[in-house]
Amino acid sequence: MSSHYSSQHHPSHIGECDALLQFSNSFIIARDASMSHCGTSNSYPKTASWKKNGTNCCSWDGVTCHMATNYVIGLDLSCSWLRGALDSNSTLFSLPNLQGLNLAGNDFLGSEISPRFGTFSGMEHLSLSSSRFSGPVPVEISHLSKLNALDLSGSVYPYKSNLTIEDDHSFKRLTSNLTQLRVLALDGVDMSRISPTSLTNLSSTLTSLSLRACNLQGIFPIDIFHLPNLRNLSLSNNNYLMGTLPQTNWTGQLISLEVSSTKFHGSIPALLGNLTSLNFLSLSLSEFTGPIPPTLGNLDRLTHLDLGGINHSGTVDFEMFEPLKNLQLLWLSRNLSVLLQNKGNCSFPSLKVLALTGCNLTEFPYFLSSSKNLVVLYLFENMIRGRIPEWFWRVRWDALTELDLSSNNLSGEIQSSICQVSSLRFLQLSNNRFDGTIPACLGNLSSLFQLALGNNLLQGPLPQSLANCTFLLDLNVSFNRMYDTFPHWLTTTMYSLNYLDLQSNKFHGVIEIPLPQLSYLSLSDNDFEGPLPTPPPTINYYFTSNNNFSGDIPHQLCNATGLEIINLSNNSLTGSIPHCFINLTASLSVLDLRANQLVGQIPEIFVPGNNLTTIHLSQNQLGGTLMRSLAHCTNLEVLDLSENELKGPFPYWLETLPNLQVLVLRSNKFHGAVDNAKGISPPFPNLRILDLSGNSFSGQLPAEYIAKLKAMKNDEISGSQYMEKKHGYYQDSIAVVMKGFEIELVKILNVFTTIDFSRNFFEGEIPEIIGDLKALKGLNFSHNNLTNNIPSSVGSLTNLEWLDLSSNKLNGEIPRDLADLSSLSYLNLSNNQLVGQIPRSTQFDTFDHSFDGNPNLCGHPLPKACGTDTQQSPPLTPPGKGDEEAKSGRWIEWRAVPMGYGCGLALGISAWYIMQETMRPRWLARMVERKIYRMTNRKKKKQKAAPRSHAVLIS
CATH class of the missing domain: 3.80.10.10 (Ribonuclease Inhibitor)
Known part of the structure; x- marks a missing residue:
């Protein structure tokens, strides 16, 4: 805006002040989630003080007036807690001299953007972002020929918006007259019906273009990279947007470049190293291939280098990054072999986030000893073996909140030194070979939100000291050798616990007490017995398979109306399937009750509009005829009713x-x-x-x-694809007779x-x-x-x-x-x-x-x-x-029942025969040993057609 007002010399324009007051009064003051991008210092109800500050609106918070004419030329009500409809009758449109308008971060309840915004002929800056507008973007905005900044973005990540641009013609009309436009931000606006080639219509004056998560599809025009004034380009989260980066004649003053989570492909050009003004580069989760060019080491202004999730190749000498002293974030991953300097002088004093994942690391990077400001450290899916080095714990990790060392080959006991990192909130050590007991001192990490120790060799009970971690949301100790009765203190102290996974251990006994407020609970593959525990109404995922639970299915389970997966298979449950399951089918996607002793008819629980994709009721004693309401299960992918007493045509x-x-x-x-x-x-x-x-x-x-x-x-279906796992926590499996043997396929290939x-x-x-x-x-x-x-x-x-x-x-x-x-x-x-x-x-x-x-x-x-x-x-x-x-x-x-993963066709489905003549790895032998031990000791009285022989399938 060209000029400002000094209230000491000029009275305000009375009519415009009245219009502002009426505008303010048309809303209520209510803090809203739409202001999630607003900083706490910038978020407050600006209009609440207007009446208290007299009738001179030029002195009001957020209002700017022209120095000579007293007209209101600027209105900044961003993050002002406004809630209500903003329609074409609003007195806002009685301010014809507005040059700048910022209404970002309010809640206009899905109002459409009025075509009357096009009447502000002198408008230079317009921001309506994150304010819950919806509907088509009016082409009348093209009347704002002086506009140099337009921001209609949705909320911050995931950039949700209900705005749309209807077609190529609308987009061209919208932008054709905006010849002075420098900043255009449309993050989250639905542009799925617009060809990316229409973007070539944008003004050459453009300095910043942000089109994150716009559903753009097709090929992005490479000419955009050559716009002479372009400084910032953000195209991330357009999952079907294709394109390449320029391989020749690429110069300019780019400061920020984002094409992450797109289908951009080809090689990463060495020319990137010439864009020495770059401080933000994100190419992650795209389809680039080939090596990382050493010229990236020239970008000494970089603070953010994100190359994760790309199908890289070759070896990267980490020394190439040594000049990048300003780096605050670095992510490298997948198929790379990172060559680390041994005890070298490499250091990154500003580094806050480091992710070297799937990079074939065999040791901890020693430069971490000088990276004391780290907040996030991810080294998962590497090849680091042995104990965590002592020097690692001597670093003063005063700010470290997230540590993920999962999926390596780390071994030995979990060192108590880890308890010195008192700032930890997320600790991931899963999928290693840690043994011994869980250190009791972990209970001193009172800020922990997540503790993941699954898939190790840990023994003993859960330490009761974990009861001190009262903020814990996620606890996973699955696939270990832990033994104990159900830890009762979980239910009396951890009121925040949302996710609890005790699967595949040696926990035993009866669970007699109420469970905490969980959304995910897995007790599968243990030796629990007695009545089936009733989960809380908050539960979404409930797994109790492969235990010794007995008795009827509790009707209280039907109170959990948000359940998505129920797996109660391979127990000794009796009685009938509760008819009240009809209350669950709106949300339920998986119903797995196989291998119990259930009787009676399958109840009429399958209402129209249900969400079921998998129904497993096999190996029970269910009788009667099938109910036709199963035809309502239009999303159903797997239906297994085998080994029952069902009859009829x-x-x-x-x-x-x-x-x-x-x-x-x-x-x-x-x-x-x-x-x-x-x-x-x-x-x-x-x-x-x-x-x-x-x-x-x-x-x-x-x-x-x-x-x-x-x-x-x-x-013509690819042999490497499995049935799509839409449920996240559940893998479809099925028993089939192959070559004379009954085999359980734990994964089903397409x-x-x-x-x-x-x-x-x-x-x-x-x-x-x-x-x-x-x-x-x-x-x-x-x-x-x-x-x-x-x-x-x-x-x-x-x-x-x-x-x-x-x-x-x-x-x-x-x-x-x-x-x-x-x-x-x-x-x-x-x-x-x-x-x-x-x-x-x-x-x-x-x-x-x-x-x-x-x-x-x-x-x-x-x-x-x-x-x-x-x-x-x-x-x-x-x-x-x-x-x-x-x-x-x-x-x-004569049936063969596998103890491990299902037979993949990569071995030809004759894996059972191959199994008999091959050496089994130790981990598989342990798994088989544990499975046979459980099956032997449970002594379940199943009604089977014949004895089974046991075989293991190796995939």
């Missing part, structure tokens, strides 16, 4: 579920035909695992279903595609259309009454790894194409009526007993040569059972 109405990927109805009492009764096309559009085995289904194989299983036809219709009463022929399911990894039609030939189309299933057609009445010759399936590692065609010579191939020659029980087959590997009448050995049958029982679907199943 095939639930064809599930075919409408658009996201269902896994359907397992194995070992129940379902009966009748399987058909596309509703005529949905396509039915089960995303189904990849379909298991109907061990029921009484009959009639023809469902050719119509098979023809329309869309997801099983797509064989490429894992299987059909199992075995042990039913299907008849007729195998439909030729089966050859269209190119993605199939496994196919099991065994123990039915199928007749006719094996269709030649089975030879088209080039991804097939196991095929079981045994114990049917199939006849004719074995298709020659079947022998050419290079991925096939398990085949069972035994106990049929096949004839002729067995095709020869590298694969077929390895299948020793795959052809037994076919009297008219001949050739290798059978002892009967073609052209002779030699009788082969009797057909193999399961131990202790006759042929009639086998055909009727009642026999002993």
Whole structure:
């Protein structure tokens, strides 16, 4: 603004003062979260003192008047606690001479920005940021031709805003007349419908452009980097914005450059080293590749260097950063090998935040001994081994609040020296090899918010001294060797505790007391017993799996209406599923009650609009028919109801579920035909695992279903992808029969595609259309009454790894194409009526007993040569059972149950066989030993079909 007012010489303009008072009176004074970016000294109700300071508004707080004319030319009411609607009738628009207006950090309740803002023809500075405006940005702002600063940003990170710019035409109209614009900030404004090429319309006078989190998509114009006056460019958090940095002719006076969390790619240009005015450089979490150019060492004004989360390559000599004495933040990560000076003179006296993560460090950087001002130190995911060096604890860490050394190979006891760092608030030592007991002196760190010690070798009880950490929000000691009863002091002193993870230890006993106010609680994989503890109503994630809890599921659990995940699996819970679970399904995404002793019918709890993605109710004693309300679960991805006593016809109405990927109805009492009764096309559009085995289904194989299983036809999914884990804390798993063994897949690959219709009463022929399911990894039609030939189309299933057609009445010759399936590692065609010579191939020659029980087959590997009448050995049958029982679907199943992680297809799903001949690493042996110990000592009385054998899958 060009001039100011001195109240000693000039009276104020009375009409404008009245307008200001009316403007002030149209709001209430209320401190609001929208002012989160306001400093405490700048946040106060400026208008509250206006009436007290007389009628001369030029003396009012936040008001500036013209020195000669007395007109109000400036109004700064930023962070003034104003709350209310600001519409076109506001008396604000009775101040036509305004040159500067700042209303940032107030709460205008979602008001639209009035087109009347365009009437301030002399406006030079306009800021409406962080004030909860919504709707389209009016193009009338383009009338402010003198504007040199425009800030319509949303709140500070994550830059939330409800403003939008509707299209390219609107953006061009908005900016075309702003030829004097120097500062443009639109952080959080939705620009998803604007092509980045429209940005070339911006004025060459621009010095600062901030477009964080604007949903920009497409290719960012490289010309913007060459704007002659540009000093600050912020494009971060536009996750789909692509672009590259200039590789030639890049000069200028850039002070700040942010392209983090974008799809900017290519190499980091050495030319960056020529931009010697840079003090802020953030390229993190983008798609840059290649080495870090040594020329960055020329940027001696840098205070902020953020290169984390980039797919770097090569080795970085840390000496290149030695000239950067002004650094306050440094983040390097991923695929780098950082070469550290040994006992050198490198020092960073101003450093406050250091993150060297995933950099292949093998030792603690010695320069830390001179970095006494550090507030945050992250060295996680490196290769540092052994004890933490003593010199590290001799540094006076007076300001250190966050220390993360997780995911290294640190060992030995946790040194009590750590307790000297009294300023610590966040301490992360997880995923190491620390042993011994937790130091009792940690209780002296009374400012701790987070203590994470999971995945170590720690023993003993939790020290009671931790009760002194009354501000603790997050406590994680999972996957250790700790033992004790449930620490009762957790419930009497830690009222702030929000996250408690005791999983996979040796805690035991009965939990008899109320639990604290938690949102996350995991008691899984321990030896707790007695009634299931009732979590507080605040709980969102509740895990008690693999314990000895017994009795009914408490109805008080239904008070936790914000629950997202319930996992009560593998206990001895009895009774029925509470009907009051209907209160939970609006928020619940995972319901896992498998492997208990639950009885009765599944209640009608699945209301329209529910949020369920996973339902596991297998291995119980649930009966009755399935409720049709399951069709309301439109987000459902996994439904496992196996090994129960459910009955009724095939639930064809599930075919409408658009996201269902896994359907397992194995070992129940379902009966009748399987058909596309509703005529949905396509039915089960995303189904990849379909298991109907061990029921009484009959009639023809469902050719119509098979023809329309869309997801099983797509064989182009990357083999490294698992089912998307939307729940954060929960990993979907499923038990499947592979190669004659029941295997639990703890992770489900997207490429894992299987059909199992075995042990039913299907008849007729195998439909030729089966050859269209190119993605199939496994196919099991065994123990039915199928007749006719094996269709030649089975030879088209080039991804097939196991095929079981045994114990049917199939006849004719074995298709020659079947022998050419290079991925096939398990085949069972035994106990049929096949004839002729067995095709020869590298694969077929390895299948020793795959052809037994076919009297008219001949050739290798059978002892009967073609052209002779030699009788082969009797057909193999399961131990202790006759042929009639086998055909009727009642026999002993030999199952392999894994103790570790599921079988990844990278090992070919034959990992069980590989496991038998490979050395197991110590950590895996320990895990298996612990699992078997627990299973042996629990002595649960489960209703199982047959005994299980135990195997470990290595992934």
